[in-house]
Amino acid sequence: MDLPQPDDQASTAAGAAEPPAAAPAPAAPQEQPDGNMLAHISMRGNVMGRAGAWVGEPGSGLAIEALLLAPAAPGPPQLSPAPECQLIYQHGLKTPWMAGGAPAGSSGFALACRGIRFRLSPETAAFFDCRYDIAFTDGTRQDDVPGATVALSPSGAAVEAIRLHIIQRAPTPLVVLNDLSAEPAPGESDTLGPDPTVRLRLLSPAFATRKPDIRNAASIPAGSWESMAVSFNRRVFGGRNVTFRVIDDAIVAGEGIVFDHDLNLVSGTSRLMDDDAVQRFREMAQATPLRRIAGLSVLCKTANPNNYGHFLMEMFPKAWLTSQLLSDRPATYIVHQTNILKVTQDALTGIGINPFAISVTDHVPVRCAQLIVIDGLTSHGIYQSPICAQALTELAASVPPAPYPKVFVSRHSRDRPLLNQEAAETALRDRGFAIVDPAVMTLTEQISLFKGASTVVGPLGAALTNIAFCPRGSKIVALTSQSFPDTFFWFLSQHRDHDYSEVRCQNAAGNPDEVGSWHAGFTLADEDLAFLATL
Incomplete structure (x- = not known):
């Protein structure tokens, strides 16, 4: 596409002496006017727009539900910035980053977005800047927002219009976005990819993890350890x-x-x-x-x-x-x-x-x-x-915490039982622990109890899932057999930034190397009971 050429010839009055040539001024950043995009807007359907112009109408009260940027034309990064976009919903939920040619947002759900942001690749960011203006259905508006910044309305209103600016950092001929005419329209075919049943994609955020502190780790059979180490040894889940x-x-x-x-x-x-x-x-x-x-x-x-x-x-x-x-x-x-x-x-x-x-x-x-x-x-x-x-x-937000900072979770099951649980309860009761059986409590009572607990000890089992309600940084000590290959509670603790550790105990029966040997239960050794008495 052709860009307007700068007018380098200053007009002068007839017969006037031409002034001495001045040193050329640095070229001003130039906005590319030809970037194409398509928005799916409630009550209107698909609306075409271009960079530098509003897509959607400020003041209309009609929300943007999906956005499609046209793919970049082939060429080096200084010719094709290839912006990506991401839509934001309530509770901080968001779509994955979607490149040009792939729609971001929902299809068929009438799901309004609450925010949006854009980014350029590291290769193209050296040649372009990306900023945007945004208008919300409550009448508020924010201008000149850096592309990677999420702008939200204080009232939580939906986005009704955006105006994308892709700025050329140097006077290099470029194509911002390619022709959109051959691309699928969001909402038009009710599809967000090759699977026509997919109506929405959200991004599950990356998170960092820490290896658990495992007491008696050397007793874990190789097979059990290998199945857990796949997760334990990862530092980041993308x-x-x-x-x-x-x-x-x-x-x-x-x-x-x-x-x-x-x-x-x-x-x-x-x-x-x-x-x-x-x-x-x-x-x-x-x-x-x-x-x-x-x-x-x-x-x-x-x-x-x-x-x-x-x-x-x-x-x-x-x-x-x-x-x-x-x-x-x-x-x-x-x-x-x-x-x-x-x-x-x-x-x-x-x-x-x-x-x-x-x-x-x-x-x-x-x-x-x-x-x-x-x-x-x-x-x-x-x-x-x-x-x-x-x-x-x-779920737990409105439930008040109970006044029990130390909790031992007793478990009464014939599958994977702690065979000397009474000894553990005695050791911990003397340390001020409340001994509880969540199986006889209502959901609200369980939430309240664990929401107030900063130290929780208990055998691995369904009731220990309540550590999800514990405050961030709580100390969690999980008791289990030497061979039980489980990462469920470790994962949960990573999301809550808990100080998570395990005490691995000798199986009650069978060969620890055999799959299923953990079902017979386990016993805390005397030195492990002594350890619990220090908590």
Whole structure:
């Protein structure tokens, strides 16, 4: 494309003597006028715009829902700055950075963004500067915002218009953005990529970790250690995508298996299920008249739904995300019939979900008109998103802390029992610990108890998930068998910046090298009991 050429010839009056030539002034930064972009705006649809001009209309009250920057033309960085953008939602949730040609935002959810920012690559930032003006639906406006800075309205209003400025640092011919005409329009085809069911991508933030301090680490069998070291030895977990897929005419069966209209298994929904089990549920869906759930629904159940810890970290965050981002859209939250159903209902109503919007299902298949399936928050034993801990922080926000700074979590289970738990309780009771059994407490009571605790000791088990409610920097001492390969509670502590340590104890029976040997339980040695007496 052609850029306007500077007028170097100063006009002079006829016959006037031409003044002496002055040293040329440094070239002023030049804004490129031809950058293309496309916004999807509520009630209007797709609106084309260009760098240097408003995209969206200030004062319209119509929110931007998605943004697509055109891809840069081929060429060296001084010819093509290739800006990227990121949309911001409430609670600091955000999309991944999206390069030109890939839309940022939601599709089909009418989800207004609350902020936006732009960035250039390190290679092109030497040649260009990026800034923007932004207008919000509450009438406020901010101008000349540095590209990488997030500008938000104090009232939390949505973004209604942006004006992007890409400034040339030197007078070099350039193309800011390529032709947009061949690119997909956000909202037009209800797709955010090659998978047409994906309607929204969020960024799960990167986070740093610290290795746990492990007492008796030398007793851990090599196989168990190797499975945990993959996570323990990482210093940083990079950002990942969390995706919202919408499956039309979906069938939900069992503990969260999902089939599409043609009874094809939806990927990622059959964890811990073998092919025979999947086929049994497929046959049930074919043979059984199915209850129907109209409108939009959210899958909030997965494998092991009776486990309190799995519910809090793997199921509840999906309900929280949806209820916060799509608060204007009525939705049904699908949960499983379990022995912790009261906790499940209390957690969902605790974040403002109407109890009549909670649909309790069992293994019998149900048909959903539009089902939201959220992926990317957890991969058991391998990854846990900080968004999960954020959801629990929001759940606990209004609950006052209890006055018990030291807590021992007793556990009464035939699976992985602490065989001399009474001795541990005696040692810790003498140190001022409150001995508690969360299994007999309400959800609010558990939140309150752990929100006030700065030191928590207990065997690894579902109730210890409550450390998510402990203050930042709390001391956590987890007790478990020498061979139990678990990183779940370590991950959780990393998100809360806890001082996390483990006491590894001798297995009660079996060969520690054998998978499953930890089920028989473990015993604290005398020296480990003495260690607890110092806490």
